[in-house]
Amino acid sequence: MILHTLNKSPEHAALGRCCETIATGDVLVLLEDGVYCGSAGRDRQVGELLAQNIAVYAINADVQARGLAVRMTRGVTLIDYEGFVQLCTEQASSKRWG
Amino acid sequence: MGMTLNCDKEGFLRQLQDWTPEAATQLAANEDLQLTQEHWEVIYLVRRYYQTFNISPPTRVLVKIVGDQLGPTKGRSIHLMQLFGGKPAKLVAKIAGLPKPTNCD
Amino acid sequence: MPANPGTQNAPSIGTTAGPAERPNKTLLFVQSQAPHGTLYGQEGLDAIMMGSAFTECAVLFVGDGIYQLLANQDTSLLASRNYSVSYRALADYGVEKLYCTEADLQQRGLTVADLVVTPCVIDSRALQALMTSFDVILDF
């Protein structure tokens, strides 16, 4: 399965394209401005993914840097870069959306 | 004898628009190469290809298009190496007035 | 500048190492940017052409990436490289598999007749299967 990375805020079409393409068993890692996609008020599409049991992660350093620590959607798992590496080893390939 | 061309240290034209058949003859002479009909058909083919597709073909692709357009006996790397030496795409680019290849392939 | 122990051992350039001894991984190149606004498309195409020297390669155009294939691009006034026509040479490089989605064409009011080459048009389910079927995805 595929590890998808998304580094753009919900303003950008990358989120929609990612959500259309992501499949059951894939995982999504939000990084850089992508972490806004998992924050309160901006999380509609990420919420839909979570409802489909697609695992969504966000890079903690990006969340903290943007002041989003208390605003992240329940169900989005915060990870450090080591966790990111671990997820890469568990998925067959990776796809960048941005 | 020979015309004076504005070339860089490696013998590539600095300005591609300076290319003429006479320039090609001189560029080849600078490489101790005398152009025959078989050279010219490759030179013109490559220039046409560049003008059509905006790319200089690497040797692998050069072999294919020479084969497609000039016949299978000519579409072999040995034929192109006999004409243009060990790195045919690079020397063809130089003589045909195509952009200097990056040290990429 | 720091001392450099590594440069003397620089790998040989380009394609000198033959693909034969490598695992036969397949590559999917994804073009997602419109042409000319950024250089992603042009440099992505360079990578595709290089990839074709090594292994089986395919190209997927997503979103505005499909605009790279729009016919009638004339960059002479812009003084920029018109690499749209270079896509027509991809077959000579052995790259035959080009894909885009029906939705991306429709959203942009395009049909394959508007493009310089004819990609295979797929739906979003086939898109998932396509991405999964390649060993490596390279995004531009």
Added chain:
Amino acid sequence: MRFTIVVQGGPYTSQASLSAWHFARAVVATGHEIYRVFFYHDGVYNGNSLLTPPQDETDLHMAWCTLGRDHGCELVVCIASALRRGMLDDGEARRYEKPLANLNKLFIVSGLGQLIDGAISADRTVTFGN
């Protein structure tokens, strides 16, 4: 596992190269191996030895150099991307008759074949761009 990391973003323009650097360090820290870091597109600017950020900001260029030196991780800059953006090593500066070279010697200038080789030879390829 062996990772190839592709960096397409320039330092101090987007976050891509900072993310890639954090990721690269984590690869090493978790006992995995970096097969190659390939700098493409604006990513080639990471090799610029003239980068001079303020002292209280992360020096990304030096950060890459440290990674390359301490972990023997191969830092490869795409030659075509580098030349058109004015990133030259000594050899290319001579070849193109340019007055100076600005690419740090810890970075290797090589062809796009190294990107493809990296993608084929590593177990995983991860791309960072903007």
